[in-house]
Amino acid sequence: MNPKKLTIEEIQEALRKQQYICDRSLATVVYLSIIMGKPVLLEGEAGVGKTEIAKVLAEIMATKLIRLQCYEGLDANTALYEWNYPKQMLRIKLEEVSRGDRAAVETEIFTEEYLVKRPLLEAIQSDGSTPPVLLIDEIDRADMEFEAFLLEVLSDFQITIPEIGTIRAKLRPYVFLTSNRTREIHDALKRRCLYHWIDYPAFEKEYEIVMTKFPQVQDHLAKQICAFMQRVRQMNFYKRPGVAETLDWASALITLNRQELDEKTLEETMGCIFKYREDLHHLREELGGNRLDLNQMLKESPELPA
Amino acid sequence: MQISDEAILKAVERYSAVRGQGTVANLLAFGRVLKETGVRVSLSQVMDASRSLEFVDIARRADFHAVLRSNLVSDKEELPLFERVFDCFWHEHGPEESPMESVEMAPSSSEEKREDSVGAGGSLEEMVAQASSQEAKLSEETERIPVPTYSPHEALNKKDFSDMGIEESRAISRAILLIATKIATQVSRRKKRATKGNEIDPRWTMRKNVKYGGEIIQLVSRKRRIKKTRVVLLCDVSGSMDCYSRFLIQFMYGLQNELWGVETFVFSTSLSRITHLIRTKDIGSALERISHSVLGWSGGTNIGRSLYTFNREFASSLVTHRTVIVIISDGWDRGDVALLEREMRSLKRRCHKIIWLNPLLASENYEPLCKGMQAALPYLDLFLSVHNLNSLITLGRTLQKLVA
Numbered sequence: 001m002n003p004k005k006l007t008i009e010e011i012q013e014a015l016r017k018q019q020y021i022c023d024r025s026l027a028t029v030v031y032l033s034i035i036m037g038k039p040v041l042l043e044g045e046a047g048v049g050k051t052e053i054a055k056v057l058a059e060i061m062a063t064k065l066i067r068l069q070c071y072e073g074l075d076a077n078t079a080l081y082e083w084n085y086p087k088q089m090l091r092i093k094l095e096e097v098s099r100g101d102r103a104a105v106e107t108e109i110f111t112e113e114y115l116v117k118r119p120l121l122e123a124i125q126s127d128g129s130t131p132p133v134l135l136i137d138e139i140d141r142a143d144m145e146f147e148a149f150l151l152e153v154l155s156d157f158q159i160t161i162p163e164i165g166t167i168r169a170k171l172r173p174y175v176f177l178t179s180n181r182t183r184e185i186h187d188a189l190k191r192r193c194l195y196h197w198i199d200y201p202a203f204e205k206e207y208e209i210v211m212t213k214f215p216q217v218q219d220h221l222a223k224q225i226c227a228f229m230q231r232v233r234q235m236n237f238y239k240r241p242g243v244a245e246t247l248d249w250a251s252a253l254i255t256l257n258r259q260e261l262d263e264k265t266l267e268e269t270m271g272c273i274f275k276y277r278e279d280l281h282h283l284r285e286e287l288g289g290n291r292l293d294l295n296q297m298l299k300e301s302p303e304l305p306a
Numbered sequence: 307m308q309i310s311d312e313a314i315l316k317a318v319e320r321y322s323a324v325r326g327q328g329t330v331a332n333l334l335a336f337g338r339v340l341k342e343t344g345v346r347v348s349l350s351q352v353m354d355a356s357r358s359l360e361f362v363d364i365a366r367r368a369d370f371h372a373v374l375r376s377n378l379v380s381d382k383e384e385l386p387l388f389e390r391v392f393d394c395f396w397h398e399h400g401p402e403e404s405p406m407e408s409v410e411m412a413p414s415s416s417e418e419k420r421e422d423s424v425g426a427g428g429s430l431e432e433m434v435a436q437a438s439s440q441e442a443k444l445s446e447e448t449e450r451i452p453v454p455t456y457s458p459h460e461a462l463n464k465k466d467f468s469d470m471g472i473e474e475s476r477a478i479s480r481a482i483l484l485i486a487t488k489i490a491t492q493v494s495r496r497k498k499r500a501t502k503g504n505e506i507d508p509r510w511t512m513r514k515n516v517k518y519g520g521e522i523i524q525l526v527s528r529k530r531r532i533k534k535t536r537v538v539l540l541c542d543v544s545g546s547m548d549c550y551s552r553f554l555i556q557f558m559y560g561l562q563n564e565l566w567g568v569e570t571f572v573f574s575t576s577l578s579r580i581t582h583l584i585r586t587k588d589i590g591s592a593l594e595r596i597s598h599s600v601l602g603w604s605g606g607t608n609i610g611r612s613l614y615t616f617n618r619e620f621a622s623s624l625v626t627h628r629t630v631i632v633i634i635s636d637g638w639d640r641g642d643v644a645l646l647e648r649e650m651r652s653l654k655r656r657c658h659k660i661i662w663l664n665p666l667l668a669s670e671n672y673e674p675l676c677k678g679m680q681a682a683l684p685y686l687d688l689f690l691s692v693h694n695l696n697s698l699i700t701l702g703r704t705l706q707k708l709v710a
Contacts, residue, residue, distance in 0.1 A: 008362070008369065024368055024369070024372070025368065025371075025372040025375070025376075028362065028369050028372040028373065028376070029372065029376045031361070031362075032358050032361065032362075032373065032376065035361050036354075036357065036358060036361070038354070040376075041380070043382055077509065082509070083509070083512070085508050085509070085512045088512065089512070106516070143627065144626055144627050144628065181382070181655070182655075183627055183655055183656070184381075184655045184656045186626075187346065187348075187380070187622055190380035190381070191348055191350060191351055191380065193380070194376040194377060195375075195376055195377075195379055195380045195381075196376055197382045197385060
């Protein structure tokens, strides 16, 4: 499949085949990024599928997914490359015994063989027929210095290693950056990217997601699950559940062989949806106060096209 | 700040002359309107958007919309505003009708256009130049968009600072020096090489010892690095702060001259940057210059609007995750509380720490009851008292504990 010849519809369809349901606007952004070689910056609440899309895209393209998880203090050594010191050291020691040529050793221990490749270098050096997908996850966790460094790599797709020389990407990787908005990303980096905000899915979309992932699930139960999730997202919880939680919960209910959602079932499985004690407590209170009526909720949910 | 529909409409109308001259001109106009209404858009983004449009069917409004949005917006907070401006700008062409007429391709054939976009120079750049000259004309003719504001009156008083005692000012300077160093240092998670550190740096140890044939003779260690912080000082000089004004000036002056990279602003109903005015060793003349050039000294207070101005105009260039924002104010705000809250939130996301120094906090029965102060509270890292020399010294000690 020639990625440059894909259309928006084909991308949306291919994603759907991989069980990733997305709306047309996200497919358009993915399409543009492939055609124009621009990175995509995805933002959204936790568990709405920011990381997932990069994984799925790698599968569609039948290419490698290279992931760089960011954290505070992440530096060029961990993101780009590092020399393999023990190996270099060993080589030197061996040469000492055999009394080899010192100058030759010095150049040899700074060749690719002694290089530990980290994600960014790997992405740039990759030489398959299709470019790899590079996922830079949670960029907001890394610090500003790293962002600046990343900006440089993403603009030229080349890396200079003093001992070896400049390595230029043969194929521009498809780059996806995700952020949870714990801090602002610098404007310069943002400007280089296509931006997309992934919102919580609407009822219809969430229902479709559940049905795609779990075709065996009862229609009624799926609707109940989605109606409930839609409702709790409008309520005041410390951590609102994402699609990931919906799927966890659905999977749990299927495993438990439940056909119907009732208060007892909810009580048993609510650990799938809420991960904070305060939230669990809050949910119990709401249930106790009859402010959450499961049947009512289902009635209120929008009609689905048959 | 909430921009009214009329303001958007007005901005759209202002650029109506530029329209109908092809995609790029239209997009440039759209970009300008976005910028004026408060969406941060750069020229390169507009040009990228125009290139992107070649790859989609612009007759499909949803795709057209998605392309513009992903290229021109880079912050969730700006999405709602973008939607409104988008609807207004491309409004004449209903959703069913194709936007083709307005986005009419330049008369040249599409092949030619493609050539331009790969960088042959040509008409895209010309268009940009043309459009910006047109813009220049336009902006001369029309006034800025009136920003909806709350402003009781901007009293234009001049303060007399001549009677500042030298001894007093020396003592304050010393106290400020202590505070300044505390504010300005934070321990980084990044490491730097050091002769005495608590960790071995294998990379550099190896490097250093290559010359001994790989025998480890010298150890290189590393330690946590001290980060240099930037400080932005926002000083309330409204009427309610009058009795502290001498002290404030001292504080601003002191901080500015003790630390590298301090930016100083004063605000009442509006915000002014006075960094350049106090970048001098001569406090007497500094005071004179400020009192001459700052409008609205001792006027009403609108913290929200001042922060809005700050966030829009200065934050992107002055505030990084290393910046410590110091706000000195009593929190008596007469502006829009929702706005204040929103701006505090956006400021908080950008910076390292927000420290609020409140002179009223000193009185024992003070509680931050006024709405403005309450709205700001959740976003503060430190909320401390400052009103005289003694409190400054205490502040220095507190900071030592808190920031260390």
